[in-house]
Amino acid sequence: MDLYEAIQTRRSVRRYLPAPVEPDKLSRMWEAVRLAPSACNLQPWRFLVLQSPEARLRTRGVVPDWAYAAPVLVVALGNTRQAWHRDGESIHSVDVAIAVEHLILAAAAEGLGTCWICAFDRLALRRNLALEPEWDPVAIIPVGYADDHNPRSQRKPLNNILLVT
Template sequence: MTFLEIAKKRYSVRSYNEKKVEPEKVEKIIEAAHVAPSAANLQPVHLIVVQEKEGLEKISKAGDIYNAPLAVIVCADHEKAWIRAFDHKQSGDIDAAIVTDHMMLEAADLGLGSVWIGYFKPDILAEAFHLPENLEPISILAIGYTDKEPADPERHVKTRIPVAELVSCESYKKQ
C-alpha cells in the first residue's frame, strides 16, 4: 500500500471492540514512533503505553478513549525540546504531534483503528501517571479493532476544503 493509500484509509475510530492489540502490532506502532523525526533530532517525546484495565480506567477519568484496549499517552519533554532562537518557539508540541501521526498511520496500515485525542484533562493524567513537571501530555492515541464499517477512502473530496483554499504558491493569496 502506498503512503497516500494509507493516509486516505485512516479515519477516526470512536467505537472499539474488546479484542486486544497483538504484541507484535504494538511493537510496530512503537517502532513507527521511534523513527519519527524531531527538531535537531533531540527526540523530546516520552510515550506511556497503556493496555491494562486499571491504566485505561485512569486515562478515562481524564478523557474519553472510547473503550479502546490500547492507549498511548504522548508527552513532550520541555527540558529536551529544541528552541528556535529568534522567537523562542519550542518544538516539543510539534515533535509530539509528528510521533502521534506516525503511530496513527502505522496502526491504519496494520488494520487497526485509532483516534487522536486532544480533548482531555492533562492535570489528571499527570497525577495518575506520576509525570514529572518537564513532561506535558500533548495527546492520547486510542487504538484497537472496530466492528464498524470503515470510512470511504475517497471521502476527503467532500469533507476537506478545496486544495485551492489550502495552498498558495510563491506568496500568500487571500481566498
C-alpha cells in the same frame, strides 16, 4: 498497504471492538514512532502504553468513555526542557505531533483504528500519572479494531489550501 493508501483509509475511530491488538502489529507501530524526526533530533518524547486494567484506570475520568473500549491507550508526552526552543518557546508539541502521526498512519497500515485526543484535562492527567512538571501530555491515542463504518470526513479542496506561485 502503501503510505498513500494508509493516508486515504485513515479516519478517526470512536467505537472499538474488544479484540486485542497483535503484538507484531504493535511492534511495527512502535518502530514507526521511534523513527519519527524531531527538531535537532532531540527526540524529547515518551509514549506511555496503557494496556493493563490498573494502568488504564489511572486515566479514567480524563479520557472520554468511548476511548476505553480500545484495548490500547497511548499517552504521548513531550519534554519541555529537552526539546528545541524557538524564540524561547518549547517546540515539543510539534515533535510529538509528528511521532503521533507516524503511529496513527502505521496503525492504519496495519488495519487498526485510532483517534487523536487532545481535549482532556492535562492537569488531572498529570496528577493521575504522577508526571514530572517537564513532561507535557500532548495527546492520547486509543488503538484497536474499529467497530464503526463512518465515512471519511470532508476536506477543503486543494485550490483553497495550495498557494502555488
